Amino acid sequence: MKFRYLLLLAALSPLPQAGQAQTSTPATVPAQQQQPAPDEGGPQTDNGPVVIKKKKDAQEPPPPAAPAEEKIKNPNGANYNLRVDNPLVSLDVSVQLDKTKQFVPGLRPAQFLVLEDGVEQKVDTVRMTQTPITAVMLLEFAANNWGYIQDMRNASYSFFRSLRPDDYIAVVTFDLKTHILNDFTNNKDILGQALQSLTIPGFSDTNTFDALYETLDRVSRIEGRKYIILIGSGRDTFSKLTLDKILAKVKATPNVTIFTIGTGAFQNELYGGRGGIGGSIRDMNYLQAQNQLKTFASMTGGLSFSPIFQGELPDVFAQINDSIRNQYVLTYRPTNTKPDGTYRKIKVLLVDNEGHPLKMVDEKGKSVKYSIIARDGYKAKLPVE
Known part of the structure; x- marks a missing residue:
């Protein structure tokens, strides 16, 4: 009975590891061989340094799509108008004395009267050129x-x-x-x-x-x-x-x-x-x-x-x-805005401050006749032009 107890005690005692001295003093592990406890969730390796991967740039999530608008014929009951600018008509005008054919300079914009199909037009600009x-x-x-x-x-x-x-x-x-x-x-x-x-x-x-x-x-x-x-x-x-x-x-x-x-x-x-x-x-x-x-x-x-x-x-x-x-260049926007391709007749007159035909006199005060030379009309554009 005593013999069996000694055998059981010997079996439960730990055996010395291979290569380790049989001594009662516990073995001391060097500091460089002691492994720190890994962080929770981190990579675990048997030996060597811990490799930390480079953190990727955080990408912003795309903005949410705009809600689809309801398609209706006339939003909010609003009315819309389409405005089309009138074409600008440029007209070259020469004023000459009938006798000498001399060009008459120095005329003012208010002295020009332009009629298109008999309707008076508002002259925007008048300038004299020599080109x-x-x-x-x-x-x-x-x-x-x-x-x-x-x-x-x-x-x-x-x-x-x-x-x-x-x-x-x-x-x-x-x-x-x-x-x-x-x-x-x-x-x-x-x-x-x-x-x-x-x-x-x-x-x-x-x-x-x-x-x-x-x-x-x-x-x-x-x-x-x-x-x-x-x-x-x-x-x-x-x-x-x-x-x-x-x-x-x-x-x-x-x-x-x-x-x-x-x-x-x-x-x-x-x-x-x-x-x-x-x-x-x-x-x-x-x-x-x-x-x-x-x-x-x-x-x-x-x-x-x-x-x-x-x-x-x-x-x-x-x-x-x-x-x-030497000529005057007149510009105006016609009152007839129809793009119908018709031929518009033009007549240019010279008037005084009261709207009467302008009279010209020479140095001696004698009345002289003059001629106004300009195109007699133009062709209006069509809608596709």
Whole structure:
């Protein structure tokens, strides 16, 4: 019995670990080998330092979506109006004395009265400008009459000599077809070479209407004020267009002023009025052609000339330059706001403080007559324009 108790006590006693001295003194663990108690929830490793991962930037939660609004036809019963601004009409006006063709400066805004389809318009601004010109010399060069060709050459050279360094000019000739000799340039050497090349004409036909239509179509793509100096007899032979169609094109092309120089005036003075069927037809054709040139000019606010002698040309182009470079620019918003594409007739008058026609006098107090040169109208825009 005693023996069994000793065996049970020996079995319950702890055995010494391997490599550990059998001594009664407890083993001391070095400080560097003692492991601290890990924090709750932290990573636990058998040995080595604790690796702490870099904290990610906190991302703000996206804002909540706006509540969907209820779609109703007329919110809060409100009424809405759509306002459309009227287009601004810009009008070039030249005022000249009838006798001397001198430009009249110094006019005040209150002295201009603009009527559109007979209705008075409120003029917003009036300013006087003197600017360089952008023009096309449209020359009739056809093998029909040498005298007409000489008149054209003399007139074109006179206009060439009146140009300034900042003027841009294109040269276009026409007979059966149009021919562009040079595009817009301010190089007078190029312009002079183009005019010198007009020596031997080709066809004898003069399609004035077609040539003018094509020129209007080209210059309409250029911004700003443009001018066409049409030098020719005004006769038309085989144009595809009629007079009515070319007049409609002239009306529909904005910001273009046409000046015309009629050729053949000297020949008409020599051979015109001789009577007979042939002479009467020739005279009628000449007068009709000159009337067409005057119509082109007057519709666009330009001037028309039919010089008989070459000595008149410097004065002619001096008047043209005076009309082009010195002018008043009027702006107004039309009272007719309908975008119907109709042609609006314009009339410009000069009035005094009481609304009566303005009277002009010279230095001696003698009354002088004057002319107001401006377009006779414009075409209103359509809704899609």
